[in-house]
Amino acid sequence: MLKLARFLSAYKKECVIGPLFKFLEACFELIVPLITAVIIDKGIKTGDTACIARMGAVMVGLGVLGLACSLTAQYFAAKAAMGFGTEVRAALFRHISKLSYSEIDDIGMPTLITRLTEDVNQAQAGVNRLIRLFLRSPFIVVGALIMAFTVDTETAFVFLAATPVIGIVIWFITAKVLPCYKTIQAVLDRVSLLTRENLTGVRVIRAFSKQSFERQRFSETCGDLCEKQRSAGQIAALLNPATSVIVNAAVIGIVFVGGLQVDAGRLSQGEVIALVNYMTQILIALIAFADLIVITTKAAASAERVAEVFALPTEPDETDKTETTKTGYPRLVFDDVSFAYKHSDVPALRDVSFSVPAGSTVGVIGGTGSGKSTLINLIARFYRPIKGKITLDGKDVRKYETEELRRKIGIVPQKAALFKGTVRDNLTWRDKNATDDDLWTALSIAQGDSFIRSRKDGLDAVIEQNGRNLSGGQKQRLTIARALVGKPEILILDDSASALDYATDARLRKAVRGETKDMTVFIVSQRVAAVRNSDLILVLDDGRIAGIGKHEDLFENCPVYRDICLSQSNDKEAA
C-alpha cells in the first residue's frame, strides 16, 4: 500500500483535513461520558434539573459539531480516495503502455487487465476507509485511555491490561485470515478466466456441444471459491465474539475495582458509569479497526499486485539524439543479429546478417517457428537483439526515439485488430492529420475502398469493439490501409493476407508495389506466390538465414526454398 502512497501526493490537503476532522469528531465523542457523569453525580444526586438541562444542551451542541466535522471528513476522504484511484489508474495505464513486448509476454495481458480494473478499485476503497477510520479508531482508543486515567488511575489499569489483549486477538485473527484472501483472489481469477473463455470460445464450445462440460467446470470452480470464502469467513467471524468477551471481562474488572474505589470514597458512581462508557467506546473503535484491517489487507493485496506492475521495467531508453541518420547507407542492415525470447534457451534468431536498399521489396519466407515474425519484431524494435546490431538509415535502431522509429515503419500484424470508433478513427493512427484523400488512397491500395464506399457513412462508419461488425478479410484490409496512411518508409506485412482470398491478395500486392515506389516493403508469408517477385527473398529456417537472393537463384541454390516451392506446386507451377 505504501508503495502507492505517492499517488496521494496531490491530495495531501484532503489527507490531512479528512483525519483532522475525524479527530475533532472523536474528541467531541470523548467528552460525552464526562457530561453523563456530571449529570448523575450533580444533577441526579442534588435534583438540579437546571444543571441536567444545561448539560443536555451541551450534549446536543457536541452532536451538531460532530456531525459537521464528520461530513467534512467524509467528503475529503471520498475526494482523496477517488483522486487516488484516478491517478493510479492513469499512471498504471501509461506504465503498461510503456512495457516492452517481453514484459507483456511474461506477465500476460489478462493479468494486466484485472490489475488495472479490480485491483485498483480495491486499493481505492482501502484508501477511502483508511482516511475515514484508520486514525479515528486509535484517537478514540488512546483518548478513552487518557480520559480513564484522568478519572481514576487505579481503574485505568484495567484499561491498560485489556486494550493490548484485544489488540493481540485482533492481530492473531487477521494474521490467519489474510493468507485466505490471497487464495480467494487466485480462485476468483480462475472464475474470471473461465467466463472469458466461454465468451471468446463460444463457437468452438457450442460446436463441440461442450456447454455442460464447461458448466461443470465453472460450477466446480465456483464451488471451490465458495468453500474458500466460507472457511475464511469462519475465522473472520471469531473476531466480534472474542473481542466482546474481553471487553466485558474488562467491564467486570472496572465495576469491581471501581467498587473498591467508591467504597474507599475515591470515586463517584457517575464516574464508574463514565469509565464503563469509555470501555464500550474502546470496543466499538477496536471493532471498527478490525474491520478496517480486513478491508485494508484486501486493499493491500490489491495494491501489492498493482505495485508489481509498476515495478516491471519499462522499455530501456537508449535513444541518442546526437546520432543522426546518414545518407549513403542501405535502408536497413542486420549485422550478425541474434535474439532469444525471455526464459528461452534456444535463440529464435541466430547470426542473421543482410542489408536492404531503400525502395526494394523483401520477401521473408520460412516454416512455422522459423523466426519470420521475430525478425520483423526486431526491425520495429519491439524486442532488442541480444547480439549484433540493426541499423536503419545508418543509425542503430536502439538509438531512435520511439516516435521517430514508429513514424518510419508501418506494420500490419498477423492478427487484424481494430478499435471501437469510426473507420476514420482507425485509419488515422499513424497520421492524425491525414486528409480524406489520403485515407481513400490507402484504402484503395489495401483493396478496401469499395466496401467502405458501400457503407452509408463511408469513413464515418462505426466499427464496433474488436471490429465485431466486420469480416476477417474486411478487418485485414483496414489494418493494411491503416499501416499505409502517412506513407511509412518501411511497410511490413506480417503474413497479413491470411484472411484474404487469392485474388484480393494478389491485387493488394500489385497495388502496394505500384503505388509506393520509394517504400521498402517487407512481405512475410508462407506462400511462395506472395514473395516470388520480391527484389530480395530471405529464407529462414530454424532461426537462421538459409538463403538470400532472388527467386530463381534461390530455387537453384537453396534446398530449403526449393522444398517450400515444390510443396506448393500443387497450387501452381513452381518455377
Next chain:
Amino acid sequence: MKRTSLLRRLLSFTRPHLPYLGAALILACATVGLTLYAPVLTGRAIDLVAGKDAVDFTAMKKILAQIGIVVGAAALTQWLMSLCTNRITYLTVRDIRLKAFEKLQNVPLRFIDTHPHGDILSRVITDVEQIADGLLSGFTQLFTGIVTIAATIGFMLSVNGKITAFVVFVTPLSLFVANFIAKHSFSMFRQQSETRGEMTALIEETVGNMKLVKAFGREKEQAEKFDDLNRRLQNCGVKALFFSAMTNPCTRFLNGIVYTGVCLIGAVFAAAGALTVGQLSCFLSYANQYTKPFNEISGVIAELQSALAGAKRVFEIIDADEQTPDAPDAVVLTDAAGTVAFSGVSFSYSPDAKLIEDLSFSAEPGQKIAIVGTTGCGKTTLINLLMRFYDIDKGRIDIDGRNTQNITRDSLRSSFGMVLQDTWLKAGTVRDNIAYGDPDADFERVVAAAKSAHADSFIRKLPQGYDTEISEDGSNISQGQKQLLCIARVMLALPPMLILDEATSSIDTLTEIRVQKAFDEMTRGRTSFIVAHRLSTIRQADLILVMDKGRIIEQGRHDDLMAKGGFYADLHNSQFSV
C-alpha cells in the same frame, strides 16, 4: 418500487438455504437476548456501588459472575450465527453466478457477438462480488439489527415506558434519513457501475492489443481516451462515495440525540427517584445498542445499494432472451449420412443490410464442397448458418432430408467438425485441448489425433510435451501451432461432416502438405465444407460454391466453371497474374 422487486428477486435466491436462514434467525435472537441482558446485570452491579462504605461486595461478585456467563454464551451464539450467514451468502452468490453463466451458454450467439466481453465479464465477476458483500452485511447486520431493535424496545418497556416512548418516537427519523440517502445514492452507484463497465471495455481493447498500440505509437491517444473516462468515473465516483458515506454520520448524529434524550429524561426521573442510577446506566447502554443497529442498518443499506446496482446488471444477463429452444419433437441426429441442402435461404445480421438471399444448393454424402469468393462475400456467415450459430430468416436447411430446425442443436453441431480461422484454445494443457471433444479419451488416442494433424512432433518439443500449459492468450505457442492443435482437436472426435474455414492459412507449407493429406483422409466419406484459398483443394472439390455479396453466383466443378469463363475463372486466373 423497482428496488424492492430487485431485492425480492435477489432474496429469492436464498430459498434453498431456508433451514440455515431459520437457524441464523434463532441464533440471532439468542445472541441479542443475551447481549441485552448483560447491561441489566451491569446496571444492578452499578447500583451496588452506591457510595463511600456502601458497596455490597458479596452480592456484586455474584452478579459479576452472571455477567461473565451471559457474555460468554452470547459470544458463542454470535459465532455460530456467522457460520450460518456465511454459508447462505456464499452459496447464494455461487448460484447467481452459475445462473448467469448458464444463461450465457443459452443465449443466441448474436448476444455474445454484440455485447462487449469486458462488460459481460465485469457483470459476472465484479458485480456478483458486490452482491456477496451486500448480502453478507445484510444477513449479519440487518438481521441482528432488527432483532436488537425489537428486543431493546421490549426490555426498555419493562423498565420505563415513558423513556421508551421517547426512543421509539425518534426512531423513524433515523430510518427516514437513511432511506433518503440510499435513494439518492442508488442512481449514482448505477452511473458509477456503468462508467466502470465502459472503462473495462476500453481497457480490454487497449491492454488486450497492447502490442499493436505500441506498434503504432498510439499510447498517447489511447491514454487520452482513458483519461476522459477516468475523469468521468472520478466525478460520479466521488459523488457516489460521498453520498453513501453521509449515511453514517447522519444516523450517528440522530443516535446522539436519542442518547441525550434518554440521559435527560432518565436523569429527571432518577432525580425524582423513579429510576435507579443503575437502571439509567442500563438505559444509556440500551440507547447505544438500540441506535447501533440503526448505524449498521444504514451502512448495510449503502452496501445493499451497490449490491442491488450489481444485481440489476447481473439480472440483465440472467433475463436475456434465450435462443429458441429445440423443438419438443426435435430429433437427435446420429451418424448423419451427410446430405445437406439449402433451399431458398435468406439471412442477414441486421434488417437494414441484406446479406444472404434466396440461397439454394445441395451436397451429397461424402462430397467436398469448396466455398470461394472474394473477401466478405458471406463465407463465414454460411458457417454460422450451417452450425445454427445464427438461425435463418427464411427458407430451410436440411440434413439427411430433415429440416435442421427439427434437429437438436447439440446433435447437429456434434455432427460437424469445425476448424475456424480464428484459432481458439483453452487455458490448460495441450492434452486437455486435443481431448476437448472427449475428455475421456486415453493418451494413445490423443497422440494419434496429434499425429494425424502433424502436431505430434512440435508438441514433443515443447517444455513439458503434452502436459505443457497453454496460457490464456496462447502466447506461448505460435499461431500455426495453435491451428495444428485445433485440427488435432477435430481429428480426435472426427464427426461425419466437416467445416474447415481457411484452416491452413497460418501453417507453413511443408506442414500444410501433410495436414492436407490428413484432411484428404479425414474428408473421405465425409461431407465437408471448405472455405479455402488453396486451389489444390478447390480443384478436387465435388462442388464449388462461388459466392459474391451473399449470393451464390456460380456453382459446379472446377473444369466446368473454368470452361464457363465467368467469375470463378477470373478469380482462378488472377492467382497467376502476380
